[in-house]
Structures are given as structure tokens and as C-alpha cells.
Amino acid sequence: MEEYEKIIVESDEETGADVYNRVIIDVLSDLALGRVLEKIRVYIDVKEPVFIFVALRRFGLPSIRLSDFAEVDMGDYGKNEVTINLLKESYIPQLLNKLWERYGKGNIDHEERNMIIVHTPDYFTEVDFLREMIIDEKIAQINDRIMDAMLRIIPEGFRVRYHQLTKEYILFVASEDPIKQEWKNKAFSIRNGLVKGGKDNA
Amino acid sequence: MLEPVMFEGGVYKHNHLVELVEDLGGYILQTNIMQTEIVIIMLVPMNDIHRVETMTKELLGVLTRAPLSGTEIAVVAPTLAYHHLPHPDCDIAEFLRRKGAKTNMIGLARGVGARVCQITGHERSLINEHDLAVYILGNFKHCIVENKPKILEGIEIPIVVTGAPEIDVEEIPMANAYVGNLGRIAHRMRKGPEMWAMDEAVEAVSEILDKERNEMSKDPLCVMPPRVKKEIEDQIPEIADVLSPLPVTLKLKGMRVKLDYDEFHKRIENISFVEGVKLKDIAYIKKGLLKNYILVEIKPKSETGFVI
Numbered sequence: 001m002e003e004y005e006k007i008i009v010e011s012d013e014e015t016g017a018d019v020y021n022r023v024i025i026d027v028l029s030d031l032a033l034g035r036v037l038e039k040i041r042v043y044i045d046v047k048e049p050v051f052i053f054v055a056l057r058r059f060g061l062p063s064i065r066l067s068d069f070a071e072v073d074m075g076d077y078g079k080n081e082v083t084i085n086l087l088k089e090s091y092i093p094q095l096l097n098k099l100w101e102r103y104g105k106g107n108i109d110h111e112e113r114n115m116i117i118v119h120t121p122d123y124f125t126e127v128d129f130l131r132e133m134i135i136d137e138k139i140a141q142i143n144d145r146i147m148d149a150m151l152r153i154i155p156e157g158f159r160v161r162y163h164q165l166t167k168e169y170i171l172f173v174a175s176e177d178p179i180k181q182e183w184k185n186k187a188f189s190i191r192n193g194l195v196k197g198g199k200d201n202a
Numbered sequence: 203m204l205e206p207v208m209f210e211g212g213v214y215k216h217n218h219l220v221e222l223v224e225d226l227g228g229y230i231l232q233t234n235i236m237q238t239e240i241v242i243i244m245l246v247p248m249n250d251i252h253r254v255e256t257m258t259k260e261l262l263g264v265l266t267r268a269p270l271s272g273t274e275i276a277v278v279a280p281t282l283a284y285h286h287l288p289h290p291d292c293d294i295a296e297f298l299r300r301k302g303a304k305t306n307m308i309g310l311a312r313g314v315g316a317r318v319c320q321i322t323g324h325e326r327s328l329i330n331e332h333d334l335a336v337y338i339l340g341n342f343k344h345c346i347v348e349n350k351p352k353i354l355e356g357i358e359i360p361i362v363v364t365g366a367p368e369i370d371v372e373e374i375p376m377a378n379a380y381v382g383n384l385g386r387i388a389h390r391m392r393k394g395p396e397m398w399a400m401d402e403a404v405e406a407v408s409e410i411l412d413k414e415r416n417e418m419s420k421d422p423l424c425v426m427p428p429r430v431k432k433e434i435e436d437q438i439p440e441i442a443d444v445l446s447p448l449p450v451t452l453k454l455k456g457m458r459v460k461l462d463y464d465e466f467h468k469r470i471e472n473i474s475f476v477e478g479v480k481l482k483d484i485a486y487i488k489k490g491l492l493k494n495y496i497l498v499e500i501k502p503k504s505e506t507g508f509v510i
Contacts, residue, residue: 015367016342019385023341026388046342049316152388155340156285157315176315 011044020044020153027152031145036060037170041190050183051154053172054190064091064136072131074123082127084116091135098135139167146170169195204228204245204428206271206302207254211263213240219257226250229428231271231302232448243271243302245428268302269408272427272452275303276332280319280339280353282309290384291338293391294364297400298336298407304451306332306492316349326356328491333414333454334360334407337377341366341385351375360410364403379406414454423500424484424509425475427452430498433473433481434459438466456485459496463489470496477510484510 007024011017020042028034036058043052066072069088075081086092099108099118109117120126143165150163150172158174162184165171173179173187209219213235219242220230228246246254258265277295279286286309295305308329312320329335335357339346346365354361354376363377366385371377383399391400431450435441441449444460451458459470467489471482481487481498484506490497503509 011342013342013344013367016385019341019366019387023386023388030388044342046316046344049345152284155315156281156283157318159315176318 006038007040007042009042009044011046013046016044016046024153027149031149031152033142033145033149036142036146039194041194043186043190048183049155049158049175049177050180051158051172051174052183052187052190053150053153053170053174054187054194055170056194057167057169059167060142061138063134063138065131066095066133066135067131069135070095072127074127075117080119080121080123082118082120082123082130084118084130086114086116089113094135098133164191203248204426205248205251206231206243206245206268207251208266208268208271208302209240209242209244209254209258209263210266211240211258211261213238215261216240216242219254219261219263222257223254226253228254229432231428231431231452243268245271270298270404270411271302272454273303273333273411274331274451274453274458275305275407276308276329276335276359277305278308278310278313278329278335278337278353280310280313282307283314285314285386286338289390290364290387294336294338294384294400294403297404301404301408303407304448310353313353316345319349319353321353321355323356324491330358331458331490331492331497332359334362334410336403336407337361337363338384339363339365343367343369347373360414362403362406362410364399378410381406411454418454418502421502421504422509423455424503424506425500427455427457427500430473430481430485430500431457433475434470437473438469440466456497456499458490458492459498460493461496463494463496467496470498475510479510 007021009017009021024040024042028037037055038058039056041054066084069086069091071085071087073083075083096108096110099116103118103120107119118126146165154172154174157176160175160177160179162173162179163171169191171187171191173183175183223230223244223246226247228244230242230244232243234241255265275298277291279291291307295307298305308325310321310325337354339350346363346369351374357376360378361376362379362381363374364381364384366383368382369380371380374380381399381403383395384403391397431452434450441461446460449460451460467487471480471487473481484501486499486501488497488499
């Protein structure tokens with residue numbers, strides 16, 4: 001049944017493991033990460049000392065592209081411009097920042113609330129580029145939150161760290177001494193069991 | 203013998219209680235007014251406590267014993283990072299304050315980790331300015347027993363250590379008491395076992411301080427600290443303008459006066475008593491490490507030969 005448990009903390013000291021389980025639950029719920037991480041396995045050896053954290057991730061929300069909330073077209077005949085007709089206002093600040101960065105403030109007209117005009121000589125190719133432009137990257141925000149959670153969970157003095165963060169899992173080894181290969185191997189074996197188990201259960 | 207008690211009630215007519223305590227020869231240590239509510243911590247002569255109880259009933263307030271009144275306690279955390287604050291450090295400090303103590307939270311610069319943890323001489327001296335230190339440590343026995351005693355070294359005041367596992371106090375060198383079930387957590391402590399553990403910590407602190415007081419009664423101080431506090435308030439009007447909480451913070455064997463040492467120490471030394479002595483005759487006046495405040499250490503009877 002152990003493989004179905006969401007969080008398992010393994011340590012020589014039972015009390016310490018129980019309390020750490022609670023710390024992980026608190027930190028993940030504070031950062032609203034409870035649904036992002038599917039399974040968590042932690043190994044703590046205070047005598048070494050080492051802290052290993054491996055978690056299987058759920059697939060998050062996809063990134064938001066410009067075409068998801070706006071109609072992008074070339075301007076009228078003879079005008080070097082691309083028109084963006086916004087259907088939703090929520091992403092305007094991020095969109096404007098990206099457009100200013102790419103084309104310069106002088107080339108962006110935002111006179112009407114729902115219409116942005118981009119002046120560019122390459123309007124023919126830029127229109128396709130703009131349709132696929134990623135405006136809001138949910139995955140980046142979630143990655144930031146995961147790293148924040150990691151730093152809150154690991155013991156504060158463990159400042160030598162090794163980590164892997166992929167779409168599938170997060171692996172974190174922390175200690176106050178240089179990271180040993182055997183600790184990494186231990187983390188990899190936990191990860192391999194988890195990724196395999198995760199797939200089997202899926 | 204004075205009994206430390208705490209009155210909690212309404213602001214209305216609370217001055218009657220203050221006057222009664224002063225008439226009985228007691229002292230008001232602290233008053234906290236929160237809108238229409240007031241908390242008064244005071245010392246009342248043991249024989250007259252029933253009068254204060256009767257007055258409290260008339261004012262529809264509650265009178266409880268505050269065994270930690272007149273003590274300054276250092277709550278020491280390995281650092282002041284979010285790993286330790288606000289829970290459990292602030293929760294434990296709050297429980298100590300509820301029993302009348304003045305708490306100062308001290309975060310060490312490099313107190314974290316197992317092998318790498320350390321404490322500086324400055325931090326040691328700062329902690330030694332208090333009556334007692336409560337060290338709030340973590341979740342693993344090995345760490346508390348083997349590594350953390352390094353940050354207890356050189357502390358001359360009693361030490362209470364808290365942590366998650368159950369440990370015999372004998373196993374932690376230099377600690378006077380150990381309280382379990384209070385490890386590193388990330389939520390506010392509000393469940394039964396957590397509250398009991400904090401009560402246990404307060405009890406451990408009270409027991410140690412009671413023992414200290416008993417030891418002191420064998421060679422009493424030549425003046426009671428609350429009396430010096432009253433004289434300072436009467437003779438140095440600037441103390442009324444100090445915005446820090448508790449401008450004169452009482453300690454077991456003296457007090458911390460929250461005025462600049464360089465500017466005020468001469469005037470503090472020359473505080474006079476009706477018996478004809480000056481404060482400098484019966485106390486050491488020192489410069490504290492905390493913001494240049496003035497530390498007053500009252501001499502015991504064995505040193506001066508008299509009690510006033």
C-alpha cells in the first residue's frame with residue numbers, strides 16, 4: 001500500500017519524520033502546491049547529514065498564447081502593421097511588456113481599449129509569430145513556487161544543494177557538506193521507483 | 203512577600219484598582235490598554251490579595267497569577283528566517299508573555315545546521331543579560347543532543363530547550379530543562395497537544411525561576427526592583443516619553459532602563475531613596491548591549507550589609 005501514499009518521510013528518527021511530514025503538508029498548502037505534486041518521498045539522515053526530496057509532478061496548465069485570447073491579423077492594405085483585437089483584458093499588462101520589448105514603445109499603438117496596433121515592416125511574418133507568442137507561462141510560476149517550497153522545507157543550514165527539475169519530477173539533495181555521489185544515487189533510485197510507479201498507476 | 207498577579211477586565215474604573223494596589227504597598231508593573239479592555243500586571247502583598255480579589259469581582263474582571271512577572275526572558279532561535287518564525291517561536295514567546303514575562307527574541311547569525319552551527323561572543327553576552335533563555339530547536343534528537351549544545355556554550359543563565367522528540371534533559375549538556383513536542387513546524391499552534399506542550403514549557407520556565415527566587419531569598423537584594431522602578435519613574439520624568447514597551451523592564455536581580463546610557467547614567471546613579479542612600483551605593487549601573495540601554499544590577503545584602 002506504501003506506493004499509494006502521497007507523502008512518505010523516511011528517517012531513523014520516527015518523531016522527526018512525523019513532524020517533517022506535517023511541515024511538508026503545511027508548506028505545500030501555504031503555497032497552493034497540493035495538487036501540483038502527486039507523490040512525495042523524503043529521506044532524511046541527520047547523522048550524515050543529508051536531506052533528499054523527490055516528488056512526482058502532475059501536468060499543470062498549458063501556457064497562454066496570444067491567439068488564445070485575441071484575433072491577430074495584418075493591417076489594411078498598404079499599411080505596415082499587425083492588428084491585435086483583444087477578446088479578454090486580463091493579459092494586457094504582460095502582452096504590452098512583451099510587445100514593447102520586441103518592437104519598442106514607439107511602434108505600439110494602444111488607443112482603443114480592445115485594439116493594439118503593432119507597426120512593423122515585417123508584418124507578413126510577424127503576424128504568425130505573434131499568434132504563437134507565449135504571454136503567460138503558468139509552468140514558470142509553478143516552478144518558482146516549487147523552488148520556494150523546497151527552500152522552506154529543507155533544513156535551513158543545508159546550503160549545499162543539488163537539484164533536478166523536469167516536467168515529470170523534482171529531485172532535491174541538500175546537505176551542509178559537499179554532496180556525495182552515494183546520496184545522489186540514493187535520490188536517483190527513489191526517483192526511478194517513483195517515476196515508474198507513477199506511470200504504472202496512471 | 204509580594205504576589206505577582208494579572209488583572210484582565212474593562213478600562214472603566216480600573217484606576218480604583220490601581221489606587222488600591224498602591225495604597226496596599228504593591229506595585230503596578232505594566233498596564234496595557236486595548237480599546238475598552240485593560241491588562242494590568244502587578245505585585246500585591248500576599249496578605250491583602252483578598253482585597254484585590256474583591257475589587258476585581260466588583261469591576262467584573264478576572265485575576266490570575268502571573269508567575270513570570272518581573273522577569274526578562276530571551277527566546278533564542280537558530281535564525282530569524284521563515285523556518286522558525288512566526289511559528290513556533292512567536293507562539294512560545296506569546297505564552298511566556300501571557301504569564302507576565304517580558305520576552306526578547308534573539309536570532310543567531312549562524313545558529314543553523316548541524317556541524318556548522320555557531321554562536322558569537324556578542325550573542326552570548328546579549329543572551330546573558332536576561333534571566334533565562336529558551337532555545338527553540340528542531341525535530342531530530344541527534345541534532346539536538348550532538349550538535350546544538352555548541353550554541354548553548356558560555357550561557358551563564360538557566361536554559362530551557364524545546365524540540366520535537368522526547369529527550370531526557372541529562373542528555374543535553376548545559377540545559378536545565380527540556381520540553382518535547384515543540385519542534386520546527388510551519389503552522390500556528392492551536393491543537394490540544396501543542397497547547398499542552400507550550401503550557402509545559404511555561405511551567406518549566408516558572409519552576410526554574412521559582413528556584414532562583416528561593417535561592418535569592420537566602421541572600422536577598424538590598425532593595426526590591428519594583429521599588430527602584432517606581433523611584434526612576436518619579437525622579438526621571440524623561441522615562442514617560444520613552445516609546446519602547448516597558449520603559450523600565452524588571453529582571454530578577456535588577457532592571458533594564460530604556461534610556462541612553464551616555465546621557466542618563468549619571469542621573470540614574472544619583473537616584474535617591476528616603477533612607478538616605480543613592481542607587482549607585484546599592485547597585486551596579488552598566489551599559490547594556492541592547493541599544494545602549496542602562497542595566498541596573500542590584501547588590502545583595504551580603505555585599506552592602508543592609509536592606510532598605
